[in-house]
Amino acid sequence: MPLLVTPAVPAGRLAAQEQPHLQVRPGLTLRPWRDEDAPLVRAAFECPAIQRWHVRRLDDDAEARAWTAQWAGRWRDETDASWAIVDADDRPLGQVGLRRVLLAEASADVSYWVLPAARGTGLATDALLALTRWSFGVGLHRLALEHSTANAASCRVATRAGFAVEGVARESVRHADGWHDMHLHARLA
Numbered sequence: 001m002p003l004l005v006t007p008a009v010p011a012g013r014l015a016a017q018e019q020p021h022l023q024v025r026p027g028l029t030l031r032p033w034r035d036e037d038a039p040l041v042r043a044a045f046e047c048p049a050i051q052r053w054h055v056r057r058l059d060d061d062a063e064a065r066a067w068t069a070q071w072a073g074r075w076r077d078e079t080d081a082s083w084a085i086v087d088a089d090d091r092p093l094g095q096v097g098l099r100r101v102l103l104a105e106a107s108a109d110v111s112y113w114v115l116p117a118a119r120g121t122g123l124a125t126d127a128l129l130a131l132t133r134w135s136f137g138v139g140l141h142r143l144a145l146e147h148s149t150a151n152a153a154s155c156r157v158a159t160r161a162g163f164a165v166e167g168v169a170r171e172s173v174r175h176a177d178g179w180h181d182m183h184l185h186a187r188l189a
Contacts, residue, residue: 008106009139014078019071022083024130028123030083030096033071037084038064040092043115050113053151055175071097078103085114085127093118096127098135098143106141112157119153128161136189143187148173148180158185 022030033041042064044050045057058064074080082097094114101108110131114124135143145163147154159165163185171179 003104007104008141009103011078011103013103013138014081014101015076019075019081019083020134022130022134024085024123024126027088028093028126029086030127030130031086031090032075033068033082033084033092035065035068037092038068040115041067044092044095044113047116049116052175053148053154054111054113055173082111083127083131085118085123093123094127096124096131098131101140106139108135108140108143110143110145112154122160124157125160128157128163132161132187141189145185146173146182147185148175149183150180155183155185158183161187163187 019032021032024030038061042058042061045054045064045067058067071080071082074082079101080097080099081101082095084092085094085096086092092115094112096112097110098108099111110128112124112128132143143163144166145158146169147158149155149168155165164187166184166186169182169184172182173180
């Protein structure tokens with residue numbers, strides 16, 4: 001069925017380039033995931049808070065390698081993207097990414113998590129701001145995120161990065177402890 005409007009971002013805009021490295025601040029960069037990051041990713045998903053809010057775990061090294069490997073294909077397919085947040089020694093400290101990318105609508109959802117040792121440093125907010133600047137620069141118009149209303153830390157990150165609260169989706173996501181109301185945040189270019 002033909003669209004009645006021109007796609008807001010042409011297909012191929014992302015896939016035509018390599019996934020970029022993005023400067024966050026001195027000593028902090030976003031870069032694509034690598035196979036050698038798999039042990040750290042497995043350790044991250046052993047964190048009870050990451051499991052709680054992302055409703056996932058990784059049970060072995062093969063699952064962790066599959067997690068890191070999946071992102072190259074999703075970048076080529078222009079459906080999702082994920083970056084490792086790395087320090088000056090190229091050690092991953094967390095993740096920030098785009099989910100459900102819709103180039104025709106110039107929209108995507110964002111996600112993030114940070115390892116326990118790096119929390120409380122502004123790292124998630126700064127990484128989200130860097131991803132937001134880049135996303136708007138390539139033509140995306142709307143970035144959205146949602147988090148459990150019980151996840152106050154994620155709400156602080158979203159608010160500090162300029163993502164306005166748009167409302168609450170009642171009991172829209174099921175976590176291990178039951179249904180959660182979700183805050184909806186968004187930011188426009």
